[in-house]
Amino acid sequence: DTAVSQTPKYLVTQMGNDKSIKCEQNLGHDTMYWYKQDSKKFLKIMFSYNNKELIINETVPNRFSPKSPDKAHLNLHINSLELGDSAVYFCASSQDHGGRRQYFGPGTRLTVT
Amino acid sequence: QQQVKQSPQSLIVQKGGISIINCAYENTAFDYFPWYQQFPGKGPALLIAIRPDVSEKKEGRFTISFNKSAKQFSLHIMDSQPGDSATYFCAASKTSGSRLTFGEGTQLTVNP
Numbered sequence: 384d385t386a387v388s389q390t391p392k393y394l395v396t397q398m399g400n401d402k403s404i405k406c407e408q409n410l411g412h413d414t415m416y417w418y419k420q421d422s423k424k425f426l427k428i429m430f431s432y433n434n435k436e437l438i439i440n441e442t443v444p445n446r447f448s449p450k451s452p453d454k455a456h457l458n459l460h461i462n463s464l465e466l467g468d469s470a471v472y473f474c475a476s477s478q479d480h481g482g483r484r485q486y487f488g489p490g491t492r493l494t495v496t
Numbered sequence: 497q498q499q500v501k502q503s504p505q506s507l508i509v510q511k512g513g514i515s516i517i518n519c520a521y522e523n524t525a526f527d528y529f530p531w532y533q534q535f536p537g538k539g540p541a542l543l544i545a546i547r548p549d550v551s552e553k554k555e556g557r558f559t560i561s562f563n564k565s566a567k568q569f570s571l572h573i574m575d576s577q578p579g580d581s582a583t584y585f586c587a588a589s590k591t592s593g594s595r596l597t598f599g600e601g602t603q604l605t606v607n608p
Contacts, residue, residue, distance in 0.1 A: 424601040482595045487539030
């Protein structure tokens, strides 16, 4: 059983389109995160939800909107995609909202052309 | 600002050698220091972690050394193997916080 799963694995789309990435965790964790990993491998946190409540909202364009329908799911919707949005997006979860031991999903490679 | 600085950016080691990756932090409120390992095409995975009340933690071939006064910690991989080739991230967090602050990552290549 996959602990943290993301779909799709790969996403290729054109500038201006809107796309969503879905994340689900079956670990029973209370906190979920979205990270962006750029071409230099730097991991940057974007959002964090604890029990469906937004607790971290980093300085990301408001074209990015997270949605947590329940504590096992955290989806990421991106409007009006730009070339600079091309990256690998990781979902993660942790038992505590201190973010200590985090379990990462396999990532979604987004390519905007 | 980059609160956790990691070096080197890349490292090449021969099989059987020792790999050493260093990190320095600024925030003295940090009290948890994990290392994550990421293989190509995969998400990062927790490798080993340390709290500042100990100076060293060892798990198999992996050891974290921690120097609280210098605000530095390092990962040592003994008897490095080609299967250890991956990107390694140090990180830090604080009890009152809600996130991990990651270093920039080190790409380790272990040659056979």
